[in-house]
Amino acid sequence: MSLTTDLSQTAAGPATAKGARKHSRDSRTASQVPRRRSRQRRERLFQWLFLVPAVVYMALFFGYPVVKNVVMSFQDYTTSTFFTGEAPWVGLANYVTVLSSSLFSTSLLNTALFTLGSILGQFVIGLALAIFFQRKFPLNGILRSLLLLPWLLPLIVSSAVWRWILDKDSGALNRFLGDLGIIDTGIPWLTSTSLALIAVVGVNIWIGIPFNLTILYGGLQEIPDELYEAGSLDGATGWRAFRHITWPMLRPVVSVVLVLGVVYTLKVLDIILGLTNGGPANSTQTIATQSYALSFHEFKFGEGAALGNVLVIISLVFAVFYLRASRRAVDE
Amino acid sequence: MTTQLKAPVRRNTAAVPNRKNWGYTALAIFFLAVMLFPVYWMVNASLQPNGTTLETSWLPLKPDFTGYATAINEQGGNLVTSLIISLGSVALSLAIAAPAAYALAYFKVRGAGVVLFAILISQMIPGIVVANALYTAYNDLGLLNSVPGLILADSAHGIPFAILIIRAFMNGMPASVIEAARVDGAGHVRAFWSIVLPLSRNSLITAGLFTFLFAWSDFLFALTLTTTEAVRPVTLGIFQYIGAYVNDWSSVMATAVLASIPAIVLLVAAQKYIAAGTTGGAVK
Numbered sequence: 001m002s003l004t005t006d007l008s009q010t011a012a013g014p015a016t017a018k019g020a021r022k023h024s025r026d027s028r029t030a031s032q033v034p035r036r037r038s039r040q041r042r043e044r045l046f047q048w049l050f051l052v053p054a055v056v057y058m059a060l061f062f063g064y065p066v067v068k069n070v071v072m073s074f075q076d077y078t079t080s081t082f083f084t085g086e087a088p089w090v091g092l093a094n095y096v097t098v099l100s101s102s103l104f105s106t107s108l109l110n111t112a113l114f115t116l117g118s119i120l121g122q123f124v125i126g127l128a129l130a131i132f133f134q135r136k137f138p139l140n141g142i143l144r145s146l147l148l149l150p151w152l153l154p155l156i157v158s159s160a161v162w163r164w165i166l167d168k169d170s171g172a173l174n175r176f177l178g179d180l181g182i183i184d185t186g187i188p189w190l191t192s193t194s195l196a197l198i199a200v201v202g203v204n205i206w207i208g209i210p211f212n213l214t215i216l217y218g219g220l221q222e223i224p225d226e227l228y229e230a231g232s233l234d235g236a237t238g239w240r241a242f243r244h245i246t247w248p249m250l251r252p253v254v255s256v257v258l259v260l261g262v263v264y265t266l267k268v269l270d271i272i273l274g275l276t277n278g279g280p281a282n283s284t285q286t287i288a289t290q291s292y293a294l295s296f297h298e299f300k301f302g303e304g305a306a307l308g309n310v311l312v313i314i315s316l317v318f319a320v321f322y323l324r325a326s327r328r329a330v331d332e
Numbered sequence: 333m334t335t336q337l338k339a340p341v342r343r344n345t346a347a348v349p350n351r352k353n354w355g356y357t358a359l360a361i362f363f364l365a366v367m368l369f370p371v372y373w374m375v376n377a378s379l380q381p382n383g384t385t386l387e388t389s390w391l392p393l394k395p396d397f398t399g400y401a402t403a404i405n406e407q408g409g410n411l412v413t414s415l416i417i418s419l420g421s422v423a424l425s426l427a428i429a430a431p432a433a434y435a436l437a438y439f440k441v442r443g444a445g446v447v448l449f450a451i452l453i454s455q456m457i458p459g460i461v462v463a464n465a466l467y468t469a470y471n472d473l474g475l476l477n478s479v480p481g482l483i484l485a486d487s488a489h490g491i492p493f494a495i496l497i498i499r500a501f502m503n504g505m506p507a508s509v510i511e512a513a514r515v516d517g518a519g520h521v522r523a524f525w526s527i528v529l530p531l532s533r534n535s536l537i538t539a540g541l542f543t544f545l546f547a548w549s550d551f552l553f554a555l556t557l558t559t560t561e562a563v564r565p566v567t568l569g570i571f572q573y574i575g576a577y578v579n580d581w582s583s584v585m586a587t588a589v590l591a592s593i594p595a596i597v598l599l600v601a602a603q604k605y606i607a608a609g610t611t612g613g614a615v616k
Binding site for chain 2: 044046047048050051053054055057058061062063064065066068069072077081082129132133135136137138139140143144145146147148149150152153154155156157158159160161162163164165170172206209263266267269270273274277288291292295296301304305308309311312315316318319322323
């Protein structure tokens with residue numbers, strides 16, 4: 001109620017408001033100023049109420065887990081904790097165990113290869129397709145949006161389908177290669193320690209292409225045609241136009257796509273669990289899947305938390321890049 | 333965000349199709365065929381008769397629906413569970429995100445920057461970290477294996493995303509419309525409910541559709557926060573299908589097709605909302 005009077009005052013016109021203020025400077029009563037101030041405070045409180053549910057939710061489902069994970073990583077938190085309620089403080093023991101285990105270097109390397117390979121493949125193919133779809137041809141819009149499908153499918157569905165396609169004995173890929181006479185016997189895409197990681201990266205590239213394509217295509221459309229027209233007068237066409245016009249103009253979008261891609265890929269779990277479950281012989285185990293296995297297969301929640309925190313730190317390094325890149329994008 | 337997205341679309345459809353450009357169309361169809369082969373293979377395999385896993389034919393010339401019968405029989409309940417959880421997640425996400433987006437876009441509240449920063453940072457937090465901590469908390473609260481528990485957890489992806497999408501839209505809404513309502517005597521809540529929300533309908537639909545898809549596709553929380561068969565989303569059902577040695581791919585693929593329906597509906601029926609959703613969460 002007080003809010004409406006507040007508004008009608010300003011609506012009454014700047015002249016009267018100014019006059020009233022000037023007047024009140026000399027003869028304001030003791031009660032008037034606090035009343036206005038409390039009115040403002042109440043207005044601000046009301047505005048905050050719109051934000052409160054979101055703040056509470058974010059605190060409970062992001063803030064709390066992060067804090068809880070840090071605490072757990074210093075505790076011996078196991079299944080027995082659920083019965084006894086005791087999780088003894090163990091200092092850095094979990095970190096020492098996790099980081100010195102021979103599996104850590106494997107999963108760190110796998111995480112790096114998985115992320116790097118996925119990002120590189122998704123980005124290069126996505127950019128190539130985005131440039132291709134810049135051409136004007138019939139059905140362009142429909143075909144481009146149909147390409148989004150791999151990105152919209154639930155990840156576990158994609159994993160299931162690819163697991164079937166990559167099957168050694170009856171998978172479609174081996175049958176196709178066999179029919180072409182390229183191979184004689186089936187290639188164990190997902191069951192060979194040397195091929196599984198490559199196969200998993202390949203599937204993740206497939207999933208990420210539509211996202212890269214869409215964002216990069218949007219970025220390309222932002223580049224004014226006049227630049228290319230001016231460039232072609234100076235002899236900049238084809239590859240030279242790309243190097244001197246497209247790439248520099250696209251850089252802000254590129255940095256956002258790459259950093260987002262890295263942050264999302266670091267935490268991928270569904271695809272790897274669905275395709276190989278981290279195997280064979282840990283050849284596709286990443287930090288994320290290893291953290292999952294520690295917590296939910298071995299029930300060493302403290303160690304799982306410690307490894308999860310390592311992943312958070314790696315992500316945060318990239319998050320800094322992301323925030324700088326996105327701030328630049330927002331500023332423009 | 334919206335203006336940025338509309339411009340390219342219009343520019344493209346305005347192009348007059350040139351006859352020789354059909355060559356590019358053919359090339360694009362080729363790319364599409366390669367990219368969508370796995371989707372085709374899923375549908376094809378789902379229509380093959382059971383027991384012929386070794387020689388799945390390239391075309392479903394004699395479509396057989398036994399796979400679907402098995403899928404609905406074994407996974408029907410899980411599909412319903414997924415549907416309930418996803419709809420609940422949409423309701424919760426929009427109820428929390430829409431007012432927050434309004435506050436961030438329209439009121440210049442102190443601390444708004446902090447909230448936006450927290451939203452951006454939240455996207456960096458690996459789901460496994462959230463799941464690890466939630467498991468122990470859910471265990472204490474008795475929320476494991478429960479629909480409300482999964483709705484709350486699945487909204488962790490939807491709420492930050494929805495806030496960004498809706499806020500980006502509301503940023504472009506003329507303040508005068510809201511001020512006019514306020515001058516006419518409407519309170520904050522009424523102005524929000526009867527002016528702001530109806531005007532933001534498109535962004536609410538976009539956010540809602542994607543929130544649905546996020547919850548529907550969730551696998552991690554289903555995997556970690558459910559331990560019995562009481563509450564089992566279909567993603568977990570598929571995982572258990574492929575976890576064991578599979579000898580009935582037509583049923584697995586039929587389940588996969590059924591689980592893909594929301595994505596396909598989104599792609600076909602809600603075309604114009606997708607572009608907004610794809611870029612909205614990422615760039616701004």
